[in-house]
Amino acid sequence: MPANLNSTKRKKTNKGKRTPPFIWGAATSALQIEGAALADGKGLSIWDTFSARKGKIKDGTNPAKGSWHYERWREDVALMAKLGLAAYRFSISWPRVMPEGTGRVNQRGVDFYRRLVDQLLKKNIRPYVTLYHWDLPQILQDKGGWTNRDIVHWFSEYCAQVDKALGPLVDSYIVLNEPFVYTVLGYLLGVHAPGRRGFKNFFAAAHYSLLAQGAAARVLRSANRKARIGTTVSCTAAYPLRAVEKDMAAARRFDAFYNRMFVDPVVGRGYPAGEVPFLRKIERYIKDGDLPQIQFDFDFWGINTYTTKVVKANRLVPYLGFREISRGLPRTEMGWEIDPRGIYTLLKQFGSYPEIKELMITENGAAFADTVVAGRVHDRERIEYLREHIAMAEQARAGGVNLTGYFVWSLLDNFEWAEGYRPRFGIIYVDYVTGARILKDSALWYRDYIKANRK
Numbered sequence: 001m002p003a004n005l006n007s008t009k010r011k012k013t014n015k016g017k018r019t020p021p022f023i024w025g026a027a028t029s030a031l032q033i034e035g036a037a038l039a040d041g042k043g044l045s046i047w048d049t050f051s052a053r054k055g056k057i058k059d060g061t062n063p064a065k066g067s068w069h070y071e072r073w074r075e076d077v078a079l080m081a082k083l084g085l086a087a088y089r090f091s092i093s094w095p096r097v098m099p100e101g102t103g104r105v106n107q108r109g110v111d112f113y114r115r116l117v118d119q120l121l122k123k124n125i126r127p128y129v130t131l132y133h134w135d136l137p138q139i140l141q142d143k144g145g146w147t148n149r150d151i152v153h154w155f156s157e158y159c160a161q162v163d164k165a166l167g168p169l170v171d172s173y174i175v176l177n178e179p180f181v182y183t184v185l186g187y188l189l190g191v192h193a194p195g196r197r198g199f200k201n202f203f204a205a206a207h208y209s210l211l212a213q214g215a216a217a218r219v220l221r222s223a224n225r226k227a228r229i230g231t232t233v234s235c236t237a238a239y240p241l242r243a244v245e246k247d248m249a250a251a252r253r254f255d256a257f258y259n260r261m262f263v264d265p266v267v268g269r270g271y272p273a274g275e276v277p278f279l280r281k282i283e284r285y286i287k288d289g290d291l292p293q294i295q296f297d298f299d300f301w302g303i304n305t306y307t308t309k310v311v312k313a314n315r316l317v318p319y320l321g322f323r324e325i326s327r328g329l330p331r332t333e334m335g336w337e338i339d340p341r342g343i344y345t346l347l348k349q350f351g352s353y354p355e356i357k358e359l360m361i362t363e364n365g366a367a368f369a370d371t372v373v374a375g376r377v378h379d380r381e382r383i384e385y386l387r388e389h390i391a392m393a394e395q396a397r398a399g400g401v402n403l404t405g406y407f408v409w410s411l412l413d414n415f416e417w418a419e420g421y422r423p424r425f426g427i428i429y430v431d432y433v434t435g436a437r438i439l440k441d442s443a444l445w446y447r448d449y450i451k452a453n454r455k
């Protein structure tokens, strides 16, 4: 079946649904902050097992303690309130609420999220609940994880259980976090959990992720009519090195693979195999009737973005045919060049999709080598980064993009996957020995910015 079959373009609006005021928030994910890897009946996730393998995490650490959030969640909500956050985006740990992946619900795990949501609501902070942020139950990975088509049912069942427990209180869901990243790093390159490699694994994981996303979104929509249902994608704007056709085509290929592969099929445009021919290999996993099942009319799309790229065509590079060119710009601790133009480019690009009703920046932020000096963290570079990126997002909004929220990544310093704890992304510093929190200068800046820009 041709990969772009079923391409339909529709003009979508959120007419009839209440559009909330602009939301200033912060984001985290369960595995990165909770710790308590085995507390209260939690099952193992693929990251618990992957991080136990020698050499997989750069600093030799693991997520067992995280940022101590499982114990200190009440203090964390109090800090959010102090900053004036309107919303908090966090994820549910699938193995915490369903240790066997399917079937039995672990009430103590559910109770943790219930208490968290109750407290957020008490403080007037709206919960944005991400259903999958990379911590698959190991027991499901043992059956192939995202490469097993049955995950469509496993994931829908899990989402239905979460909604049953939290649905009355939660009105905003994010179904998947960055499927591009967990399928490429976890199933193609093997540098993230579960450490699988090869195109076969990648294409299966990618296609079944989108099928599972569509199925779960429909389950949520029919169970919870009032919830706003969204999803998030990782995006990086790419510019051609020179204004010549071959570099411009390289930038389009970059965009098709890194940005559009998990958006276009969902809005009915099919996989972008026209620009990236090797994507045709995904056809092997597509059954009749799959492409309409992948489509879902999301209430909002979340864009997670951190850097931008410049590309130069190079026919010797397999599959994608380009190289990324360094511009010598200042970089964050992750080695990512800082260029705030990208957030504007992406918002304009996806804002122009007639099928997309509403956009949110669901992650944006930077890791720097923070140090504590006399009880303070003077993270001037992070303030600059946030100020510039928010200004660009505001510019896109002023230019007509229906951008409804911005979430800084991250609320807390946390476990940065295969990088371990070294890169600190938080606007709140975490002392990993004592668990103590310190509001960095960027948190105080964000508090003041929110106060001045509440609308």
Ligand code: IFM
Binding pocket: 029, 032, 178, 304, 363, 409, 416
């Ligand atoms: O920490 C991650 C997050 O889990 C997903 N998006 C990118 C962040 C920074 O790498």
